Amino acid sequence: xxxxxxxxxxxxxxxxxxxxxxxVDSMRRGGTLYRTLRDGSxxxxxxxxxxxxxxxxxxxxxxxxxxxLAKKRFVDKAENKPQEGWLLRDAVLLSVRAAKLKPGxxxxxxxxxxxxxxxxxxxxxSDEANLVILAPTKQGTLKLASVMKGLDTRxxxxxxxxxxxxxxx
Amino acid sequence: MTARYFSTFQLFLLALFAALIVVAKIAxxxxxxxxxxxxxxxxxxxxIAARVVPRxxxxxxxxxxxxIMAAFLGLGDLxxxxxxxxxxxxxxxxxxxxxxxxxxxxxxxxVLAAMFGHLCKFMVKxxxxxxxxxPVGFVALGMAKALFGYLLxxxxxxxxxxxxxxxxxxxxxxxxxxxxx
Numbered sequence: 001x002x003x004x005x006x007x008x009x010x011x012x013x014x015x016x017x018x019x020x021x022x023x024v025d026s027m028r029r030g031g032t033l034y035r036t037l038r039d040g041s042x043x044x045x046x047x048x049x050x051x052x053x054x055x056x057x058x059x060x061x062x063x064x065x066x067x068x069l070a071k072k073r074f075v076d077k078a079e080n081k082p083q084e085g086w087l088l089r090d091a092v093l094l095s096v097r098a099a100k101l102k103p104g105x106x107x108x109x110x111x112x113x114x115x116x117x118x119x120x121x122x123x124x125x126s127d128e129a130n131l132v133i134l135a136p137t138k139q140g141t142l143k144l145a146s147v148m149k150g151l152d153t154r155x156x157x158x159x160x161x162x163x164x165x166x167x168x169x
Numbered sequence: 170m171t172a173r174y175f176s177t178f179q180l181f182l183l184a185l186f187a188a189l190i191v192v193a194k195i196a197x198x199x200x201x202x203x204x205x206x207x208x209x210x211x212x213x214x215x216x217i218a219a220r221v222v223p224r225x226x227x228x229x230x231x232x233x234x235x236x237i238m239a240a241f242l243g244l245g246d247l248x249x250x251x252x253x254x255x256x257x258x259x260x261x262x263x264x265x266x267x268x269x270x271x272x273x274x275x276x277x278x279x280v281l282a283a284m285f286g287h288l289c290k291f292m293v294k295x296x297x298x299x300x301x302x303x304p305v306g307f308v309a310l311g312m313a314k315a316l317f318g319y320l321l322x323x324x325x326x327x328x329x330x331x332x333x334x335x336x337x338x339x340x341x342x343x344x345x346x347x348x349x350x
Contacts, residue, residue, distance in 0.1 A: 003278065
């Protein structure tokens with residue numbers, strides 16, 4: 001075999017390995033390739049989300065609870081992709097009476113799988129202009145997204161939300 | 170009496186190359202915020218070692234020995250086992266590539282062998298980071314960028330190694346080595 005052929009085979013092997021590494025990594029981390037290949041619509045079909053608000057037993061926010069709520073949408077400025085979901089405000093109000101919620105009340109949204117946590121004041125959550133929404137994903141989970149300053153980028157959003165906590169003052 | 174695979178002189182040389190890799194890792198720092206930039210030194214040394222001791226397994230032995238030394242010195246960011254395996258795999262990868270490419274004095278062959286060796290090291294780190302669930306520096310930087318960095322600096326190391334080998338050949342080093350064998 002000539003050196004040229006060996007070099008070409010070497011290049012193919014290295015390029016192939018590099019492509020495999022990038023593809024596996026993208027699939028693992030839900031990257032572009034994962035999103036391109038994965039079929040399915042964005043639907044809240046995952047587990048119910050516990051909403052803790054000082055009582056012994058948390059309330060649950062399930063897909064059946066979400067169904068009657070009005071959906072809101074905005075366009076993600078980074079990827080120019082529409083984000084549609086239910087207002088976090090409406091989800092919270094299903095569990096806690098409005099009278100109990102003061103402007104200083106804190107709403108914590110967490111994702112244990114992603115190791116993310118966002119703490120918002122009720123004033124920000126209840127302001128409809130902030131569009132703090134729980135948007136369903138292709139994986140059937142919910143992600144917290146918003147246009148509010150400080151929470152308007154994907155890195156700040158909370159994907160795979162699995163807990164909401166209301167901290168009453 | 171059966172002939173030994175590596176002569177004592179060759180083993181000395183390989184041990185010196187291994188020590189040189191560890192010293193290069195500790196002492197030589199490039200002001201580059203790119204992952205894998207130290208590969209420019211050690212892949213050059215591994216390629217040189219593979220030609221100076223023209224036996225299959227020479228690069229692997231250099232990798233393994235430098236891995237043992239580096240593990241004892243506490244180098245690396247994911248513990249001693251990761252350091253040992255990743256250093257060793259850089260040598261094993263270069264050896265495997267040279268099985269196909271054969272001539273480390275050929276620039277293209279040396280570049281590809283060094284790229285493959287460095288890619289093997291990258292894969293070890295990547296697999297360890299997946300198993301440990303801990304984000305390694307290069308993952309935080311972005312996988313594609315980190316992978317590109319490793320391939321680029323591996324290639325530059327291979328180029329540096331091949332150019333050094335050519336200079337050594339011109340200076341008559343390999344003729345001298347034939348006599349020392």
